[in-house]
Amino acid sequence: MNPKQSVVVVGSGIIGISVGLALQQAGCRVSIIDRGSPSQNASEGNAGAFALADIVPLATPGIMRAAPGWLLDPLGPLSIRPSYIFSIAPWLIKFWRASWSDRFPSLMKAQAELMSFSRSALERQAQLYRGEPLLRREGQLRLYDSRDTFRASSSYWQACREYGITYDLLGSSREIEEIQPGLSTKFQHAGYTRDWLNVSDPKQWLKNLQDQFVERGGLVECRDVRSISANSNTVEVYCVDESLSCDFVVIAAGAWSKSLAQTIGDDIPLETERGYNTTFSPGHFELKTHLTFADHGFVVSKVGSKVRVGGAVELGGLSAPPNFDRSKILLSKAKQFLPTMSTVDGEEWMGFRPSMPDSLPVIGTSPKQPRVIYAFGHGHLGLTQSAATGELVRDSILGKPWPIASSPFSPGRFRH
Numbered sequence: 514m515n516p517k518q519s520v521v522v523v524g525s526g527i528i529g530i531s532v533g534l535a536l537q538q539a540g541c542r543v544s545i546i547d548r549g550s551p552s553q554n555a556s557e558g559n560a561g562a563f564a565l566a567d568i569v570p571l572a573t574p575g576i577m578r579a580a581p582g583w584l585l586d587p588l589g590p591l592s593i594r595p596s597y598i599f600s601i602a603p604w605l606i607k608f609w610r611a612s613w614s615d616r617f618p619s620l621m622k623a624q625a626e627l628m629s630f631s632r633s634a635l636e637r638q639a640q641l642y643r644g645e646p647l648l649r650r651e652g653q654l655r656l657y658d659s660r661d662t663f664r665a666s667s668s669y670w671q672a673c674r675e676y677g678i679t680y681d682l683l684g685s686s687r688e689i690e691e692i693q694p695g696l697s698t699k700f701q702h703a704g705y706t707r708d709w710l711n712v713s714d715p716k717q718w719l720k721n722l723q724d725q726f727v728e729r730g731g732l733v734e735c736r737d738v739r740s741i742s743a744n745s746n747t748v749e750v751y752c753v754d755e756s757l758s759c760d761f762v763v764i765a766a767g768a769w770s771k772s773l774a775q776t777i778g779d780d781i782p783l784e785t786e787r788g789y790n791t792t793f794s795p796g797h798f799e800l801k802t803h804l805t806f807a808d809h810g811f812v813v814s815k816v817g818s819k820v821r822v823g824g825a826v827e828l829g830g831l832s833a834p835p836n837f838d839r840s841k842i843l844l845s846k847a848k849q850f851l852p853t854m855s856t857v858d859g860e861e862w863m864g865f866r867p868s869m870p871d872s873l874p875v876i877g878t879s880p881k882q883p884r885v886i887y888a889f890g891h892g893h894l895g896l897t898q899s900a901a902t903g904e905l906v907r908d909s910i911l912g913k914p915w916p917i918a919s920s921p922f923s924p925g926r927f928r929h
């Protein structure tokens with residue numbers, strides 16, 4: 514197919530920008546349009562981890578037995594807004610179905626393949642766009658509260674081994690302390706993934722890529738897209754005040770992509786998992802590595818010279834205002850786990866993770882319209898999988914075979 518295609522990418526988050534760069538590099542004429550940022554775009558405020566070891570889908574076998582306990586625990590990692598229970602029910606049923614033993618292994622295999630490809634795509638992206646100085650290579654400590662929860666995580670570590678992710682298991686607070694001083698001595702068990710990567714700051718990472726897209730002749734415009742229509746020759750993108758014609762459109766509008774897909778007749782079960790974090794200015798805690806508190810669903814990461822405490826999953830849709838009590842819960846735990854950390858005067862933030870019930874993103878051509886390509890639904894892993902998504906969308910538009918199996922990511926996979 515002719516690489517001189519004109520492509521409009523809807524969304525200038527990390528997925529839209531990575532798609533734009535990959536298409537631009539292949540010779541396409543690319544415009545990226547975005548309605549201008551509410552600061553809740555997940556790409557600016559996330560934890561900054563290239564979580565390449567996180568190959569285990571969220572819907573693990575047995576998760577539905579654990580979920581009621583989390584929901585009942587006011588300090589638990591999961592909450593559902595009561596007013597949203599009926600709206601989220603169909604998604605939760607699909608989530609539960611994804612955890613069954615006839616589906617879970619193939620979902621994990623697909624996630625592991627995408628992660629392995631994400632690692633090499635990130636290296637290419639970092640090299641092409643001066644990304645290396647913006648990366649931190651400081652590893653990750655995944656911490657467990659007790660011997661029991663550590664033992665219960667054996668399938669996680671087994672999966673990592675099976676898919677070639679290297680790690681060391683630590684069995685004493687002394688070994689943990691050598692990597693990260695200042696943790697509560699209750700932590701006696703951890704896994705250390707040495708070659709885990711972080712960006713120094715997700716906002717800066719995004720800005721660097723955006724700047725380089727523009728430097729290379731790409732166009733980023735402020736427009737609010739309302740609907741899309743397409744025929745066999747062209748696509749029409751209807752914005753609030755005018756419409757744009759192009760050869761292909763890529764929908765990379767994060768958690769807001771579902772309603773745009775509906776305008777061309779695709780019903781894709783995208784939801785949002787709202788996440789919270791609080792960022793502290795330098796001096797609050799000296800962080801040496803990325804910390805994941807596996808039994809509590811939150812992380813502590815470095816952002817520039819600041820420290821960010823973030824995580825939590827709140828199912829509540831796109832329109833409800835933030836409930837920053839969720840951040841305060843994370844902080845009360847962070848204070849227990851990092852006793853010397855000061856948790857005053859932090860800056861609170863909430864963002865919308867675009868999430869699919871089977872934990873795999875939607876990447877590929879619309880079942881209804883071959884000129885409409887989807888790239889959304891990366892959930893907790895959008896930064897990690899962004900460079901890979903850019904290359905896969907490029908291959909879809911240029912009609913090239915993918916380097917990994919495409920069907921697990923297909924937009925039509927929930928149709929039956």
Ligand SMILES: Cc1cc2nc3c(=O)[nH]c(=O)nc-3n(C[C@H](O)[C@H](O)[C@H](O)COP(=O)(O)OP(=O)(O)OC[C@H]3O[C@@H](n4cnc5c(N)ncnc54)[C@H](O)[C@@H]3O)c2cc1C
Pocket residue numbers: 523524525526527528529546547548549550551553554555556557558559560561562563564736737738739765766767768769770773787788789790823824863864865866867888889890891892893894895896897898
């Ligand atoms: C608390 C938290 C921590 C996280 N930590 C990590 C992490 O450490 N590592 C990781 O890999 N991932 C992490 N994630 C997930 C990651 O941030 C997301 O998966 C990723 O940012 C999604 O990127 P996106 O480009 O798809 O969406 P977004 O960043 O939300 O961008 C979508 C864009 O589309 C635009 N848009 C929407 N609708 C329209 C429209 N109609 N017209 C025009 N423009 C439109 C929006 O304005 C927005 O700019 C985290 C998320 C949260 C909330």
